[in-house]
Ligand SMILES: Cc1cc2nc3c(=O)[nH]c(=O)nc-3n(C[C@H](O)[C@H](O)[C@H](O)COP(=O)(O)OP(=O)(O)OC[C@H]3O[C@@H](n4cnc5c(N)ncnc54)[C@H](O)[C@@H]3O)c2cc1C
Ligand SMILES: Cc1cc2nc3c(=O)[nH]c(=O)nc-3n(C[C@H](O)[C@H](O)[C@H](O)COP(=O)(O)OP(=O)(O)OC[C@H]3O[C@@H](n4cnc5c(N)ncnc54)[C@H](O)[C@@H]3O)c2cc1C
Ligand code: SF4
């Protein structure tokens with residue numbers, strides 16, 4: 001295979017026109033030949049910048065070298081030292097601002113396609129039936145993990161490897177957190193990828209009890225006092241949706257992205273087979289510019305809607321992964337940037353008929369360096385639509401903090417925890433992921449899960 | 463799996479049935495006023511149902527279900543020995559009333575107004591009060607004689623008034639008529655709890671507002687997760703947005719925007735809602751409930 005050293009080996013994707021009408025995965029991934037060709041672009045830098053950009057410091061040049069040599073088992077082992085969910089991270093990490101953003105290849109040409117290679121390794125290892133090995137012996141100590149998102153799964157997996165007896169408590173009926181209820185099938189296949197990664201965690205000896213809402217069915221204190229758990233890791237995420245508090249938000253056809261995505265992903269409403277109803281809009285306006293907004297937009301599109309993304313800043317500030325924005329555009333999603341909603345308009349029966357917006361311009365940079373948008377007076381206009389999906393970010397659920405005495409939270413409702421150990425203000429309780437940082441990323445949650453496992457192990461042996 | 467230990471059909475048309483289900487964690491922690499999310503099988507929807515009774519020692523909870531659509535119909539076909547795929551809870555806040563000191567409760571004159579399947583969730587509250595030595599009045603309303611449920615159980619724990627819309631049993635007329643009649647006879651209350659169809663709660667609140675009786679209602683909007691994650695259950699209470707699943711399900715009835723809440727139920731539920739969706743986008747809801755076609 002001919003390789004242009006300046007450019008990434010292109011990855012095969014479903015044609016935008018075709019995929020806009022189905023829920024199959026968009027990106028098809030590299031095959032062996034493509035992966036090995038791409039791996040040959042890596043310079044195996046003695047002082048690899050990519051590793052610095054990786055929140056969990058995967059030994060990137062080592063695993064890429066193994067790919068180049070055709071040794072997927074070895075590549076999987078190298079990644080496994082640092083990451084427990086490679087098939088997921090390879091698909092959803094914002095590589096452009098992490099490893100690939102730092103890659104020296106990127107100075108003159110395009111960075112090495114590290115994410116696609118990671119995905120190739122994880123998918124191939126799965127096809128080959130390579131599984132993580134359970135620990136040889138157990139130490140008999142019980143640890144509870146709350147939440148089965150990436151932070152909880154990682155913490156549970158790492159503790160199980162150290163020999164702990166780990167039970168994960170999950171509020172929903174399916175494990176996986178955002179990976180299951182939030183990120184759509186066409187980006188992260190549930191059966192083929194997410195369920196398999198969860199099976200791998202189970203294979204380590206972790207037991208997952210669904211349908212348990214900590215703070216309601218049980219409390220952290222009851223787990224520790226009555227059920228014999230010596231330590232608890234809280235990885236309960238940031239699941240509370242935000243609304244804008246503008247007039248008309250209670251109209252029929254206004255949804256939080258969480259509701260829309262949960263109906264589609266967790267309850268499978270995208271499929272005709274599901275009994276769960278979902279509105280299939282004709283013309284939908286998605287408010288927001290992050291990954292959540294892109295996922296809601298592309299889900300609505302696949303249900304047959306014309307979709308507008310309304311975002312108050314400009315394209316450069318869109319917080320979504322570059323690949324998602326690119327894919328969304330290819331699929332025909334219309335971006336109304338520098339635009340902010342002021343009111344949702346209803347018809348006589350209370351259904352959404354449109355949204356009134358105002359144009360924005362970017363002002364001076366604020367303390368954070370971001371240029372904050374200011375409304376342009378007199379620029380209001382209406383977009384006709386029958387659904388509005390609010391994707392304005394999420395915050396942590398107060399349920400656990402409010403039912404656990406001595407567990408401190410900050411002003412934003414995030415649990416206060418030490419970054420390197422996950423240690424919270426309450427003895428024996430550790431926390432990490434979105435519950436601590438507010439809505440962030442899969443890899444940061446995973447990293448926090450690892451730190452928490454280490455912190456718990458130190459605590460138990462102190 | 464959550465095993466069904468007991469099943470009893472209470473009425474035939476509509477079908478209302480009662481089930482005792484094994485759920486030890488929930489039985490241990492639940493309080494009157496809270497609810498569950500139940501899935502019949504692994505493809506089932508998440509259906510919110512009120513906890514109608516519980517036995518902490520036996521580790522069981524009791525639910526009463528009215529068949530109104532595909533999922534409740536599926537549940538009605540489960541028998542003793544079968545099980546639900548999922549039972550989550552207890553969700554929502556316990557009833558505020560029962561948080562008060564018993565001495566204070568004893569000073570209050572308390573009225574419960576129950577309509578239709580809403581009768582079932584009133585029972586644990588009335589029973590709780592009875593067990594703590596507090597008297598209360600209960601008005602149960604039903605369309606007709608055949609739809610009056612749990613009469614015997616209630617008789618043991620409260621002063622019971624039954625009224626039917628068609629006068630086939632007890633008093634004649636809606637619950638609001640019975641309430642007004644009792645008031646006219648000189649009965650006075652400081653606190654009212656109304657549980658039933660939204661339209662009933664709306665009219666009870668209208669009346670109790672005029673009569674100056676503080677009234678709590680238990681709201682049952684459309685829900686998905688039941689943990690505050692989706693906002694499907696949002697309502698306007700006293701001009702503010704509230705999530706029924708975490709801030710409720712009980713609210714001050716005089717502050718709830720019922721018209722909006724009833725409009726929001728149309729989204730997937732009512733015939734108009736379904737027809738609307740069907741007209742707009744084809745067969746997206748095919749519950750086989752028999753209501754649509
Ligand atoms: C639609 C969407 C798209 C995204 N896309 C990307 C992306 O492309 N790339 C990326 O890196 N990040 C993305 N993110 C962000 C990323 O998914 C999160 O940062 C990450 O999942 C956080 O992991 P977590 O383990 O902290 O929490 P979560 O994944 O939120 O998991 C928390 C779990 O805890 C459970 N839980 C909560 N409270 C309780 C309780 N009281 N008792 C028991 N269980 C409880 C929840 O049900 C949930 O399953 C996206 C997020 C969303 C919503
Ligand atoms: C807090 C709460 C407590 C409840 N307690 C009871 C109870 O004790 N006994 C009882 O019989 N019913 C109760 N309900 C109503 C019950 O949840 C609905 O009748 C049931 O969801 C209907 O489902 P279905 O598939 O049979 O009907 P369908 O009409 O086919 O359902 C269509 C969709 O709308 C949703 N939906 C329809 N009506 C409601 C509703 N009223 N509330 C929530 N979602 C709805 C369903 O979940 C489903 O997604 C309660 C509802 C709430 C919110
Ligand atoms: S920085 Fe780029 S070229 Fe260097 S080791 Fe990392 S991936 Fe390879």
Ligand code: FES
Nearest residue numbers: 688690692693707
């Ligand atoms: S049911 Fe989802 S927030 Fe209340």
